[in-house]
Amino acid sequence: MTTPKRERIASTIILPAERIAQLRTFAEAEGITITELIERWINAEIAAERLPDILPNFEVTAVEGRVWFTVKDFSFPTMTPVQAEQIADALLEIAEAKDTVGKKAMFGTGEDEISLKVARKRRGVLISGEDVQTKRAVKASLTPGMARDLARIIRNEAAKAAKYYAEEE
Numbered sequence: 706m707t708t709p710k711r712e713r714i715a716s717t718i719i720l721p722a723e724r725i726a727q728l729r730t731f732a733e734a735e736g737i738t739i740t741e742l743i744e745r746w747i748n749a750e751i752a753a754e755r756l757p758d759i760l761p762n763f764e765v766t767a768v769e770g771r772v773w774f775t776v777k778d779f780s781f782p783t784m785t786p787v788q789a790e791q792i793a794d795a796l797l798e799i800a801e802a803k804d805t806v807g808k809k810a811m812f813g814t815g816e817d818e819i820s821l822k823v824a825r826k827r828r829g830v831l832i833s834g835e836d837v838q839t840k841r842a843v844k845a846s847l848t849p850g851m852a853r854d855l856a857r858i859i860r861n862e863a864a865k866a867a868k869y870y871a872e873e874e
Contacts, residue, residue, distance in 0.1 A: 728742065740848055740850070744850035744854075748850075748854070758861070762776065763775070763776055763845070763858070765855075765859050765862045766862060767863070767866040767869070768866075770785075770786070770866050770869035771785065771866055772789040772859070772862050772863055774792075774859070776832055776843050778843075779834050779842070782818075782819055786864070786866040786867040788812070789860075789863035790859075790860065792810075792812060792856075793855075793856040793857075793859040795810035795812075795823045796823055796830070796852045796856040797852070798810075799823050799824065799825050799852065800849040800850075800852035800853050800856070810823045810824075818837065819835065819837070820834060820835050820837075823852075826846065828849070829846050829847060830847045830848070830851070831844060831847075832844070832847065
């Protein structure tokens with residue numbers, strides 16, 4: 706009998722103690738965590754176009770004036786550019802929230818709809834979705850930096866979707 710493979714939500718990087726000490730010193734000098742330091746490096750590589758501007762497990766695509774959003778294997782209903790902007794705004798607001806209690810945003814809360822919830826969870830951000838009819842659900846944790854990245858990606862795709870309407874006129 707085989708045990709189902711458990712999805713790994715985080716990974717460990719093994720570095721010599723000397724490198725960890727250097728990273729801590731660098732992060733402390735910047736007033737940030739080591740995670741935030743690494744996220745800055747990743748964003749610098751995206752800005753330099755040496756890394757694609759994507760976030761693995763979060764697919765955002767503009768198609769014919771609509772924005773498609775998938776978290777892992779859970780697809781949300783397509784959104785208008787305005788709806789996508791609202792989700793990006795919620796991600797930014799919650800990522801920037803200093804208090805971790807009670808910050809959340811809900812989209813599609815009707816009984817027959819797929820809902821999307823963005824909430825602050827301790828130091829991170831949680832995105833969850835639920836399809837009431839099929840009982841499928843998804844949860845994904847992000848760092849505040851990842852939430853800001855996802856908001857930027859959603860905005861970029863919303864702008865592409867909005868262009869479609871401008872070209873149609």
